[in-house]
Amino acid sequence: MHSLKQIKQWVEQILNLFNPEGRGFDSFLDKVKEIVESNENRRLPKLPKGTRDFAKEQMAVREKAFSIIQNVFKRHGATALDTPVFELRETLMGKYGEDSKLVYDIADQGGELCSLRYDLTVPFARYVAMNGITSFKRYQIAKVYRRDNPSKGRYREFYQCDFDIAGLFEPMGPDFEIVKILTELLDELEIGDYEVKLNHRKLLDGMLEICGVPPEKFRTICSSIDKLDKQSFEQVKKEMVEEKGLSSEIADRIGNFVKEKGAPLELLSKLRQEGSEFLDNQSSREALDELSIMFEALERSKCSHRIVFDLSLARGLDYYTGVIFEAVCIGAEVGSIGAGGRYDNLIGMFGTKQVPAVGMSLGIERVFNIMEELNEKQKQVIRPTETQVLVSIMVDNKLAEAAGLVSQLWDAKINAEYLVSKRKEKHFNRAKESGIPWMVMVGEKELSGGFVTLKKLEKGSEEKEDQTCSRDSFVGELLKLLSC
Amino acid sequence: MHSLKQIKQWVEQILNLFNPEGRGFDSFLDKVKEIVESNENRRLPKLPKGTRDFAKEQMAVREKAFSIIQNVFKRHGATALDTPVFELRETLMGKYGEDSKLVYDIADQGGELCSLRYDLTVPFARYVAMNGITSFKRYQIAKVYRRDNPSKGRYREFYQCDFDIAGLFEPMGPDFEIVKILTELLDELEIGDYEVKLNHRKLLDGMLEICGVPPEKFRTICSSIDKLDKQSFEQVKKEMVEEKGLSSEIADRIGNFVKEKGAPLELLSKLRQEGSEFLDNQSSREALDELSIMFEALERSKCSHRIVFDLSLARGLDYYTGVIFEAVCIGAEVGSIGAGGRYDNLIGMFGTKQVPAVGMSLGIERVFNIMEELNEKQKQVIRPTETQVLVSIMVDNKLAEAAGLVSQLWDAKINAEYLVSKRKEKHFNRAKESGIPWMVMVGEKELSGGFVTLKKLEKGSEEKEDQTCSRDSFVGELLKLLSC
Numbered sequence: 001m002h003s004l005k006q007i008k009q010w011v012e013q014i015l016n017l018f019n020p021e022g023r024g025f026d027s028f029l030d031k032v033k034e035i036v037e038s039n040e041n042r043r044l045p046k047l048p049k050g051t052r053d054f055a056k057e058q059m060a061v062r063e064k065a066f067s068i069i070q071n072v073f074k075r076h077g078a079t080a081l082d083t084p085v086f087e088l089r090e091t092l093m094g095k096y097g098e099d100s101k102l103v104y105d106i107a108d109q110g111g112e113l114c115s116l117r118y119d120l121t122v123p124f125a126r127y128v129a130m131n132g133i134t135s136f137k138r139y140q141i142a143k144v145y146r147r148d149n150p151s152k153g154r155y156r157e158f159y160q161c162d163f164d165i166a167g168l169f170e171p172m173g174p175d176f177e178i179v180k181i182l183t184e185l186l187d188e189l190e191i192g193d194y195e196v197k198l199n200h201r202k203l204l205d206g207m208l209e210i211c212g213v214p215p216e217k218f219r220t221i222c223s224s225i226d227k228l229d230k231q232s233f234e235q236v237k238k239e240m241v242e243e244k245g246l247s248s249e250i251a252d253r254i255g256n257f258v259k260e261k262g263a264p265l266e267l268l269s270k271l272r273q274e275g276s277e278f279l280d281n282q283s284s285r286e287a288l289d290e291l292s293i294m295f296e297a298l299e300r301s302k303c304s305h306r307i308v309f310d311l312s313l314a315r316g317l318d319y320y321t322g323v324i325f326e327a328v329c330i331g332a333e334v335g336s337i338g339a340g341g342r343y344d345n346l347i348g349m350f351g352t353k354q355v356p357a358v359g360m361s362l363g364i365e366r367v368f369n370i371m372e373e374l375n376e377k378q379k380q381v382i383r384p385t386e387t388q389v390l391v392s393i394m395v396d397n398k399l400a401e402a403a404g405l406v407s408q409l410w411d412a413k414i415n416a417e418y419l420v421s422k423r424k425e426k427h428f429n430r431a432k433e434s435g436i437p438w439m440v441m442v443g444e445k446e447l448s449g450g451f452v453t454l455k456k457l458e459k460g461s462e463e464k465e466d467q468t469c470s471r472d473s474f475v476g477e478l479l480k481l482l483s484c
Numbered sequence: 485m486h487s488l489k490q491i492k493q494w495v496e497q498i499l500n501l502f503n504p505e506g507r508g509f510d511s512f513l514d515k516v517k518e519i520v521e522s523n524e525n526r527r528l529p530k531l532p533k534g535t536r537d538f539a540k541e542q543m544a545v546r547e548k549a550f551s552i553i554q555n556v557f558k559r560h561g562a563t564a565l566d567t568p569v570f571e572l573r574e575t576l577m578g579k580y581g582e583d584s585k586l587v588y589d590i591a592d593q594g595g596e597l598c599s600l601r602y603d604l605t606v607p608f609a610r611y612v613a614m615n616g617i618t619s620f621k622r623y624q625i626a627k628v629y630r631r632d633n634p635s636k637g638r639y640r641e642f643y644q645c646d647f648d649i650a651g652l653f654e655p656m657g658p659d660f661e662i663v664k665i666l667t668e669l670l671d672e673l674e675i676g677d678y679e680v681k682l683n684h685r686k687l688l689d690g691m692l693e694i695c696g697v698p699p700e701k702f703r704t705i706c707s708s709i710d711k712l713d714k715q716s717f718e719q720v721k722k723e724m725v726e727e728k729g730l731s732s733e734i735a736d737r738i739g740n741f742v743k744e745k746g747a748p749l750e751l752l753s754k755l756r757q758e759g760s761e762f763l764d765n766q767s768s769r770e771a772l773d774e775l776s777i778m779f780e781a782l783e784r785s786k787c788s789h790r791i792v793f794d795l796s797l798a799r800g801l802d803y804y805t806g807v808i809f810e811a812v813c814i815g816a817e818v819g820s821i822g823a824g825g826r827y828d829n830l831i832g833m834f835g836t837k838q839v840p841a842v843g844m845s846l847g848i849e850r851v852f853n854i855m856e857e858l859n860e861k862q863k864q865v866i867r868p869t870e871t872q873v874l875v876s877i878m879v880d881n882k883l884a885e886a887a888g889l890v891s892q893l894w895d896a897k898i899n900a901e902y903l904v905s906k907r908k909e910k911h912f913n914r915a916k917e918s919g920i921p922w923m924v925m926v927g928e929k930e931l932s933g934g935f936v937t938l939k940k941l942e943k944g945s946e947e948k949e950d951q952t953c954s955r956d957s958f959v960g961e962l963l964k965l966l967s968c
Contacts, residue, residue: 045575045610045834048598051568053611055622059564075894077871077901077918080543084535084641085569085600085627091529105591106600109631114532116569116590126529127537138539143569147593157568170883170904180887184894296884301891350529387561399654400780403664407785410559410668417561420654434561 050148050156056384061371065189065364066141069161072184073139076177078163081138083123085145086114095122095349097318102146104156116145120162121346121359128166128357129350135167141364155365161185164359166347172290174358175323175342176297182327182338182360183303191370193330194337196306198264199313200291201320201341206284207311210277211253213246219318220244225258226314233258258312264295267309287322294323319343323358329370337370338362383435388482390436391418392427394443405440405452408475414482431457438481440474441466454478534632534640540868545855549673550625553645553846556668557623560661562647565622567607569629573597579606579833581802586630588640600629604646605830605843612650612841613834619651625848639849645669648843650831656774658842659807659826660781666811666822666844667787675854677814678821680790682748683797684775685804685825690768691795694761695737697730703802704728709742710798713812713819717742742796748779751793771806778807803827807842813854821854822846867919872966874920875902876911878927889924889936892959898966915941922965924958925950938962 047053054062086106092115096103104116117123120140128136141161148154163181165174179196186194204225208218224240233255240246240254260267268291271278278284291309298304315324322342329337340360348354375382391406402418409416417436419427431439439455446452452474456464469477531537538546570590576599580587588600601607604624612620625645632638647665649658663680670678688709692702708724717739724730724738744751752775755762762768775793782788799808806826813821824844832838859866875890886902893900901920903911915923923939930936936958940948953961 044836045614046572047614048568048570048572048596051570053568054564054566055611056563059566062566063564071897074870075897075899077869077899079540079868080538080547082538082543082546084532084537085629086532086535086641088530088532105593107589107591109589111631112532127539130529130531145569147595157570170886173883173886173902173904176883176887180891180894293883297887300884300888302895303891352528384563385561386558399657399660399777400784402654402657403660403781404784407664407787410664411786413555413559415559415561418657420657 048156050150050154052155052157057382058368058372060382060384061375062368065367065371066161068188069141069185069362069364070139072181072188073161073163075184076137076163076181078137078139081124081127081140082142083117083120083127083140085143086116087123087126089113089115091126091350092118092122095319095346099146102148104145104147117142118146119144120160120361121164121343124162124164124166124359125347125357126350128347128355129352132352133166134355135169137163137165139163159364161362161364162359164357166355166357168356172293172297172323175290176294176301178340178358178360179294179298179307179323179325180301180303182325182340182362183306185362186306186327186338189367189371191329191337191367191374192332194306194327195308195330196325196327197261197308197310197313198323198325199310200287200323202283202322203278203287203291203311204314206278206281206287207257208254209283210281211257212250213254217244217246221246221254222314223316225254225312226316228258228312261308261310261312264291264304264307264309265299268292268295290322315339315341317341319346321345325360332370335366336363337366381435385415385434387415387417387434387436389414389416389438389440389478390427390431390434391416391440392431392442393418393420394422394424394427394441395447396420396422398442398447401442401447405442405471405474409440409478412475412479414475414478428457438478440478454481456481532640534634534638536639536641541866542852542856544866544868545859546852549848549851549855550645552672553625553669553848554623556665556672557645557647559668560621560647560665562621562623565608565611565624566626567601567604567611567624569627570598570600571607571610573599575610575834576602576606579803579830583630586632588629588631601626602630603628604644604845605648605827608646608648608650608843609831609841610834612831612839613836616836617650618839619653621647621649623647643848645846645848646843648841650839650841652840656777656781656807659774660778660785662824662842662844663778663782663791663807663809664785664787666809666824666846667790669846670790670811670822673851673855675813675821675851675858676816678790678811679792679814680809680811681745681792681794681797682807682809683794684771684807686767686806687762687771687775687795688798690762690765690771691741692738693767694765695741696734697738701728701730705730705738706798707800709738709796710800712742712796745792745794745796748775748788748791748793749783752776752779774806799823799825801825803830805829809844816854819850820847821850865919869899869918871899871901871918871920873898873900873922873924873962874911874915874918875900875924876915876926877902877904878906878908878911878925879931880904880906882926882931885926885931889926889955889958893924893962896959896963898959898962912941922962924962938965940965 092103096118103118106114120142124138143157144160145157148156150156182196204222205218208221213221221240221244224236224244227236237251237255240251241248272288278288298307313324313326320341321344324341325339326336327338338360342358344356347357389409391402393402398420402420406416406418419430437458439457441453441455451468451470454467454469576587580602587602590598604626608622627641628644629641632640634640666680688706689702692705697705705724705728708720708728711720721735721739724735725732756772762772782791797808797810804825805828808825809823810820811822822844826842828840831841873893875886877886882904886904890900890902903914921942923941925937925939935952935954938951938953
């Protein structure tokens with residue numbers, strides 16, 4: 001052990017070596033204190049990885065999007081469903097295949113084992129099964145949780161906007177309506193040009209059967225096909241042959257089929273031409289008959305031009321049983337912005353009777369990004385608040401004065417804030433920063449005279465003069481001015 | 485061990501004893517099968533204890549309440565904040581005292597330790613500290629999580645509606661506004677008569693000092709006082725004397741003070757009368773000065789009649805430093821329906837600089853219960869959907885026909901559903917069940933004639949005749965009819 005004195009001497013020697021001005025040990029202590037203090041200050045609270053806060057302008061963009069989405073959902077006669085953020089672990093088990101490892105578990109603190117929801121589809125299916133429901137059109141806008149890798153830019157908490165129709169209806173009616181809703185959403189959110197790729201699981205199954213793929217390999221070959229939007233056919237073929245044991249000949253036959261894409265009714269009629277192999281296969285024949293009904297409905301509803309019938313669309317999730325679809329932005333690198341399909345066996349997995357269902361999920365985080373980028377490009381200023389009037393008391397210590405005036409505005413349901421300060425510029429800065437269009441000004445003159453002065457801050461086509469009002473009439477006057 | 489044959493004989497004998505019709509062993513097996521199957525069906529999925537789903541009518545009530553609340557919050561210039569449902573565990577630690585045991589932890593699956601939020605105040609404080617914010621008016625409507633006892637009727641997941649103002653403003657300005665907001669919320673939610681009890685932590689501290697309570701016992705005696713709304717003074721006195729070691733004399737002095745309650749300005753002037761012990765105590769003198777400014781403002785804003793200045797209000801949470809308040813329904817057994825107060829030291833607990841703050845939280849679950857009860861009493865029928873038009877195709881297999889017509893309505897932003905069925909009563913039942921006011925009917929006649937028939941279903945003062953329209957004009961006609 002060394003004495004403090006000895007250490008002090010060594011530190012002084014070292015410091016003198018590196019610091020020719022040599023202010024010695026006290027200066028060193030000051031520096032240490034400085035570093036410690038700045039670290040103290042830097043010990044800020046943090047967010048969990050992969051999560052975010054949203055405030056002010058960002059929140060305004062989100063609220064606008066949610067309101068558009070909710071209006072579209074309600075327009076189709078759906079009601080909202082709100083489910084708990086966590087479910088019994090057994091409810092989620094066996095639903096997500098390999099992705100189950102991404103499910104967040106709640107700690108076992110005694111009692112039931114629970115997990116955070118991974119999507120909104122399984123809670124919906126659980127709700128329908130639990131309540132013995134046979135028909136339900138519901139929407140849900142809520143956050144879901146996935147222990148994904150934040151370093152890849154993936155979030156661990158993010159919103160999904162889901163619309164599902166469960167129950168027996170007019171054949172292909174719900175399937176048509178779900179795709180129509182997706183186009184309405186993307187149209188009204190104004191996020192640019194897009195297309196909806198569409199295919200049918202039974203058509204894929206038929207296609208694989210025709211190509212000679214053994215049935216037990218249908219699902220795994222589907223996941224290979226699903227990669228065709230990111231990989232070349234040569235890469236996918238390699239996977240099918242080397243990893244999944246198909247013959248090169250079978251893989252090439254698949255390659256020929258999945259090239260097919262085009263306008264719905266056009267490609268459909270090509271696939272149904274005399275001599276088409278699809279007509280000899282029961283599964284694909286059924287699929288083509290269903291698609292025929294659906295495409296006719298989409299054509300009549302005037303959204304057919306948004307749809308691309310694409311035999312290479314396969315979708316990852318195992319539980320789809322019929323129509324599948326995926327919306328992508330044209331010319332943007334954001335990938336899928338919404339997807340869904342028919343899943344007739346999921347609700348029955350809860351041990352109750354089968355209820356057929358079809359649904360879609362909007363990839364709202366990508367939509368937000370696009371909306372924020374567009375706002376930036378168009379240099380749109382987004383007001384985070386909707387305050388219409390600032391009550392400006394330009395005399396100090398007059399809270400009661402402010403309270404009396406601003407409460408009259410609040411009671412008249414006018415969005416208003418107040419400020420008490422004799423520094424005039426504070427008032428104008430505040431109004432300008434928040435984009436507040438009107439001021440109710442009260443200075444010494446107004447105070448003694450018992451009136452207020454109304455000032456318009458936004459530059460209109462005609463410059464407005466300030467206008468004085470009695471304390472009894474200014475609310476009525478402002479209501480008139482605000483409704484102009 | 486007995487042979488199967490022997491068991492079969494015994495069972496037959498027993499069955500014959502209880503079942504004189506005696507259909508023997510096969511009938512027994514059938515019964516067993518029936519029981520097993522019905523149990524199979526009863527193995528329904530479940531919700532975690534203490535959680536609920538909300539759908540349809542209940543959801544409509546909630547949405548209405550949220551919309552009222554959000555409008556009030558926005559009227560006061562607040563912006564929404566959205567924070568993750570879980571926080572780093574260290575963020576929540578040391579904030580909730582004894583209640584920390586109610587915090588839900590996320591399982592340790594590698595990575596950071598996280599917990600579900602327990603309230604919205606700590607995430608707000610974390611956000612303000614983390615972003616170095618000095619001034620922020622925010623609201624948040626979101627679910628919080630507590631491992632409370634569901635057998636006591638407590639929920640483990642429930643909504644809170646919080647409004648907080650952080651930053652330095654006009655003295656007592658934010659305190660006044662927060663209480664005003666609480667009265668606006670309760671007025672506009674129309675949940676019956678209520679009062680807001682109000683007190684000041686520094687006044688309580690001064691009072692305890694005057695009574696001779698040692699400072700280290702202030703907080704624990706406060707929690708005893710806080711029980712006075714549920715227990716008699718004798719019970720509370722017993723706790724203060726026997727459990728917390730006060731002398732009987734000191735407890736009685738406290739008893740005299742906490743009896744005081746009344747109209748704000750009235751009781752205030754009594755407590756400030758010459759000779760009042762409160763004037764000699766620094767802490768209570770400061771509190772009375774602050775309350776004076778606040779009560780004047782509340783008086784001028786015309787909500788003073790809702791406030792009861794009550795020296796027995798103490799509030800459980802440790803972090804309050806100034807004004808505290810709690811709203812209760814008059815004549816109802818629901819307890820607190822909203823509460824809050826000033827907490828000037830919480831944000832600084834994150835190692836950054838202090839930012840003073842005051843806020844409130846609305847106990848929205850109780851509000852929902854009251855609203856639902858009122859709806860029931862008034863026999864109000866709540867429509868879960870807002871569908872205005874049902875497109876009724878009364879010919880089978882005509883999805884495309886329906887799609888063409890209903891899409892025109894959707895594109896005109898009319899809330900519409902469709903039904904394809906030749907069974908007339910199905911259409912009318914559907915419209916009646918959902919309370920849909922208009923039908924666009926298409927039967928064989930309309931189909932061949934190329935027109936539609938509009939039918940009004942709600943009985944108005946004048947009975948309306950059905951009216952026919954061309955396929956090009958029915959949307960315009962409906963828009964006119966709906967705006968009447």
